[in-house]
Amino acid sequence: MRLLIMSDTHLPKRAKALPEPLLARVPHADVVLHAGDWVDTATLDLLERLSRRLIGVYGNNDGPGLRARLPEVAYADLGGLRFGVVHETGAAQGRERRCADRFPDLDVLVFGHSHIPWDTTADTGLRLLNPGSPTDRRRQPYCTYMTATATDGRLTDLELHRLPRK
Template sequence: MPTRPPTRLLLLADTHVPKRARDLPEQVWRAVEEADVVVHAGDWVDVRLLDELEARSRRLVAVFGNNDHGELRERLPEVAHAEIEGLRLGVVHETGQAQGREQRASALYPDLDVLVFGHSHIPWDTTSATGLRLLNPGSPTDRRRQPHCTYMTATAEDGALHDVTLHRLGLGRPTTP
């Protein structure tokens, strides 16, 4: 019996279009086209990007962020939940300061396997003592104090997350190995 391929996820946050960039980088749009599910953890700034991602993605799971107002808050929830290939996924913009994040998130979201968040623009990948995986893809358009703009990809299959990859975009200052 043929098996289905894993579900491909694209994780985004803090796009700030058009405030920080006119549009998403072409590499990110290619990733949107390749993904089965696009996850956006807020701070869109302009509803135009939401419209375009809805039109160009197969499935969108998204929330609003602290810089999103008006129609974005009307159309998007503060917290989103989705089951993807048996994986219980949650999305929220803010999780508070880094210290104690795993414990706080585990207490707030005890029924999740993965929580995708944004706000800090700092990539994050940890697992709490309860097994909750916390992922922040950073920002593909506003690196702030990070060396690169970033986003993440992953796959979901049989209730588990696999192949989590942080992608660096060429929009930052070069780093030496």
């Protein structure tokens, strides 16, 4: 199962559209995961149209229209793994323990908010992934997103993709 993982698109505030390299991958992913801060409903509509399956949550910058259509936390079984998607996880210090305590039944937690790519594993085995942002790099050198494969209870081929600077 091919996964495309993104967060913090902030459209149209930070960019006018999703980057073409990211958009080109959407139809080829079995599942697209978006960890919130869409900002506009047009991006949600677009990804619903283009993707085979979309799992998304709302973030702190998402208004009533997005909150009415998206949950705060989403759960899915993908490729034999139990996934959760949430926008905010709090401060980086203590994140693994905090998330492992909050989500004890998950194998993988996808989150956003910081715009900082993150890939760590808690003592419990919970894998935490933040794809960064494809449109707003903030203090990072590149805008980013992730792809991975979930098969037979394993997450493989995880790749952080750097988008060209504009």
